[in-house]
Amino acid sequence: MIFGDLKYWKREEAAFAPVIRQAMEYLQNTDFTELGPGKYEIEGSRMFCMISESHTRDIAELKAESHRAYMDVQYIIEGEEKIGFARLTDEQVATQDILEESDALLYDRLYDEMEFILRAGTYAIFFPADIHRPGGKIRDVAPIKKAVIKIKLD
Numbered sequence: 565m566i567f568g569d570l571k572y573w574k575r576e577e578a579a580f581a582p583v584i585r586q587a588m589e590y591l592q593n594t595d596f597t598e599l600g601p602g603k604y605e606i607e608g609s610r611m612f613c614m615i616s617e618s619h620t621r622d623i624a625e626l627k628a629e630s631h632r633a634y635m636d637v638q639y640i641i642e643g644e645e646k647i648g649f650a651r652l653t654d655e656q657v658a659t660q661d662i663l664e665e666s667d668a669l670l671y672d673r674l675y676d677e678m679e680f681i682l683r684a685g686t687y688a689i690f691f692p693a694d695i696h697r698p699g700g701k702i703r704d705v706a707p708i709k710k711a712v713i714k715i716k717l718d
Contacts, residue, residue: 565649565696566689567680570639584689587611587637587713591687596641596711610716617709620645623679623700628671632663634714636690638698643708644683648697650674656695667714671695692717 568576570591577585590606590613604613623646630652638647650656653676658669674695681702682688690696699708 565691565694567682567686568688569686571685583611583715584637587715588687590713591637591639591711594711596709606713612714614712614714615641615709616712617707618699619705619707620699620701621705623648623697626697626699627660628674628677628695628697629668630658630671630692630695631667631690632669632692633667633718634716635692636696637687637713637715638682638690638696639687639711639713640682640684641709641711642684643706643710644681644702645698645708645710646679646681646700646702647688648674648677648679648700649688650677650695652693652695 573588573592577588596615599615601615601617604615606612628648655675656671659672660670662668662670674697
């Protein structure tokens, strides 16, 4: 997992792979006020952006997820959320397999879960061994708008 702030991207970009740089350039150059919820192609099924508008919830109510075919770049457009995070280990047991439909394994409980906060302008990059539980409320239930860029790993 990588956590960062888009305002520092230009001085950090040299440390990232070209495919991640492409995703971050999309985030920097897109006017998200013009885009509503939906799927937006960047490079066909190889890289696309999903924009959602929702409300945060108690993190204990949320299922954690990991992916196999895609990595996630999650970027907060408006609002803030708490995200749970844990590495994939032998102790982590998926309770639901929806890889075919949604490229996701879901988890009810995580061992050694950490929490961090994403606010508008910040991002987190999740690799397949990064189990994440996005959408948690910080204090109260609040609206959030976010972009998730999916990057195919092959």
